[in-house]
Amino acid sequence: MSKKSLQRKLVISFLLLSSVSPAASQLHAAAPVAIAKEEASEVNLSTAKALFDGRSACFVDARSEYAFYTSHIKGACSLSDSRFDDQFPDFRQKIAMETLLVVYCVGPDCPKAQHVAKKLKKNGYRNVKVFPGGLVEWSHAGFPMEG
């Protein structure tokens, strides 16, 4: 086998391998972006209000239960970051897997909404969004609250 043909074979085999290898495929390259987009899936105040008005989403309060008890977005469910494991079985019974969930906390500085959203995705809920403005933005806008 000549040196030239060996080189050609090596190049062809590399190209073939790279086309089937998941590490080099376009699908694989796009996957982390998709995951990142999914993690950063956020809704602003107007979208949150539209979902609330259309009754097309279930609002999930990621704060502690006592904070939820004091005040929350009207009709929201409590699923606190701190007691997620205790509350989740009840939540799962009440809320169908395909429901659009909008998770919120106090405001943009509170990481609990993202934590709960991640835990929900991990537990099979695919349609999860985070409302970073949270209760502060919602209440300042004068939107419906209860508690």
Place this chain on the structure above:
Amino acid sequence: MAEIGFPSALITALRLLLGVLFIISGGEKLLDLKFFGLVIAEYQILPSLLIPAVALLVSFCELLCGAMLLLDLFSRISASMMLCMMVIFIVAMTNNLIRGLEHDCGCFEFFAQWYGLKEEIGIGPIVRDILFFILLLPVALLGSNKIPWKKHKG
């Protein structure tokens, strides 16, 4: 009492001050037991099944001990009970601080609602409970266990 340098007036003052504080603290908890139960749940120490009973017991004990301190009825026993409760509160808060948990301490919600002093677990409430412990000690050690309206011999 004079022998160990603790004037009875000071014991009385401590008894009255602590009595009023514990009546406020226990009373407000009894008025909203559900809220207090949810705060206890956040401590993540007790099983969920026990929480309502513990919430009732703690609130009732605070109210009862506060009233007994105020009326000087079994002050030593009441102060000793509150001492035990202070130790439990201090241990529970320290434990949660070490675990990195952040939540309401459930201490004086009355002040939180009226004056906006929302109190989370931290060094402040622990120091305050240590101060209460120190203030309760003289009453527990030197207070009276007499019933005021009962005539005592001698």
